Amino acid sequence: MRILFLVQGEGRGHLTQALSFAQLVETAGHEVVGALVGVTQNRPAPAFFSEQFPAPITPLPSPGLVYHTQTNALQPSRTALNALRHFRLYHQSMRQIRDAIESLKPDLVVNFYELLGGLTYGFYRPRVPMICIAHQYLAFHPRFQFPAGQPIDRALFKLTSLLTAWGARELLALSFDQQPDVSKRRLRVVPPLLRREAIERNPTTGDFFLAYTTHPGLVAQLVKAHQRHPDLPMRCFHSGTQAAEERIDATLTYHAINGQRFLDAMQSCRAVVTTAGFESVCEAFYLGKPVLMIPQPNHFEQACNALDGQRAGVGVPSDTFDLSRLLDFIPRYDPAVSERFRAWYGQGYYLFLAAINRAVDSKEKPGRRSGALTTAANLR
Missing domain, CATH: 3.40.50.2000 (Glycogen Phosphorylase B;)
Incomplete structure (x- = not known):
């Protein structure tokens, strides 16, 4: 055909x-x-x-x-x-x-x-x-x-x-x-249709949160969230830096946006903070990572994705970079929903x-x- x-x-x-x-x-x-x-x-x-x-x-x-x-x-x-x-x-x-x-x-x-x-x-x-x-x-x-x-x-x-x-x-x-x-x-x-590079990975559980955003305003929110949780290691991929790795302090690191390095980090992170784009949320779901989903302002489709992701057990939606919501959700995250998702993907x-x-x-x-x-x- x-x-x-x-x-x-x-x-x-x-x-x-x-x-x-x-x-x-x-x-x-x-x-x-x-x-x-x-x-x-x-x-x-x-x-x-x-x-x-x-x-x-x-x-x-x-x-x-x-x-x-x-x-x-x-x-x-x-x-x-x-x-x-x-x-x-x-x-x-x-x-x-x-x-x-x-x-x-x-x-x-x-x-x-x-x-x-x-x-x-x-x-x-x-x-x-x-x-x-x-x-x-x-x-x-x-x-x-x-x-x-x-x-x-x-x-x-x-x-x-x-x-x-x-x-x-x-x-x-x-x-x-x-x-x-x-x-x-x-x-x-x-x-979903997922990248082969994502589904071929074997996830592990690290101690850091992984963040991804192209929204400049969310980077400022991230810094404030980091100041409220200074002991929580965070790695943030965003468009405001061109460095492969830019250490801000002992627990916060910036990375230039790169698909391969982002998947490397997702494979071993504790949880993910991202906009409510369907593919990135699905990849985190496949790898068993709880997600804080932050729809872009006025983006109705992403607001729908965040609500549907919450229904499916992927994570929790938020209008802001509110790490407390994600920290509250992590103990309630059910790894079985990720297993069912992987079976559904199959x-x-x-x-x-x-x-x-x-x-x-x-x-x-x-x-x-x-x-x-x-x-x-x-x-x-």
């Missing part, structure tokens, strides 16, 4: 999932023919992705999230305005996606939450079946818990997810744990292969809309 990838290139999450999925399908004997990666400001695909992906990569201009330069808070209105301002450019990207499907002749398109992929299928209706993979699709599950209030953020989040999946044969919702499928919405719950290979076979074997007419996901009820 020939498979073409569409990948949202903002951040590491969807790119990492695409790399893992490429390894999975090639292990099963399928061929990955290429990836169209949505990027902002004409940037190339990140080096870690281009160096590891097994097929040609084409970067495409695509809408990206806009954050406040000082607070790092997500700005939804500026994000929407920026997308409208560059609509003609993004329309060209949609035509490029359509042309790539026609020229490469894949048997299947797999979309990792790239908005322009869904819009291409909505407007141009390619005949090649498409499936969509992202943890965001869990928002369409009736059991999913949203943060209290914020009805506008909730509706926009679901609308965006809906548009990325326009025309999809099936939605694969990455989840912390096993939940029932929702057949009327063509929604299937599947395990089912992924067969569930994903079954999904791509269903999509290709489907007798549904091309262009038909995706069941209940196209109704207004999904925005409630």
Whole structure:
């Protein structure tokens, strides 16, 4: 089977999932023919992705999230305005996606939450079946818990997810744990797609807390938290330092952001403090590390992740760098939930292969809309 990838290139999450999925399908004997990666400001695909992906990569201009330069808070209105301002450019990207499907002749398109992929299928209706993979699709599950209030953020989040999946044969919702499928919405719950470098590690338990943030404000909060707990060893990976190791005092060390060194530290830490990005929380969960999840300001999706992670037993959410919450949680952390997560992850290979076979074997007419996901009820 020939498979073409569409990948949202903002951040590491969807790119990492695409790399893992490429390894999975090639292990099963399928061929990955290429990836169209949505990027902002004409940037190339990140080096870690281009160096590891097994097929040609084409970067495409695509809408990206806009954050406040000082607070790092997500700005939804500026994000929407920026997308409208560059609509003609993004329309060209949609035509490029359509042309790539026609020229490469894949048997299947797999979309990792790239908005322009869904819009291409909505407007141009390619005949090649498409499936969509992202943890965001869990928002369409009736059991999913949203943060209290914020009805506008909730509706926009679901609308965006809906548009990325326009025309999809099936939605694969990455989840912390096993939940029932929702057949009327063509929604299937599947395990996360994790980096091979993470799942091949044997975790140990050290005495230090590991922190990761790209949010400058959280570094200041970290220093205050460190001053309240000066005897607690901490290692912090953040964008404010370029040094591989910068010792601040006897118990606090800064590190430049580096994926490999971060995994090395996660393997042996006592607990993890991070933003509520899905992949980093899943990696900590797989390695049995309790997590303090701090959503970025105004980032509704990360607020959802933190709440869902708390439900699954991963850790506790917090609006600030509050180490006392994590210290209170650690004695209550149940290692059995990590074991169940690892077992759930182990089912992924067969569930994903079954999904791509269903999509290709489907007798549904091309262009038909995706069941209940196209109704207004999904925005409630």
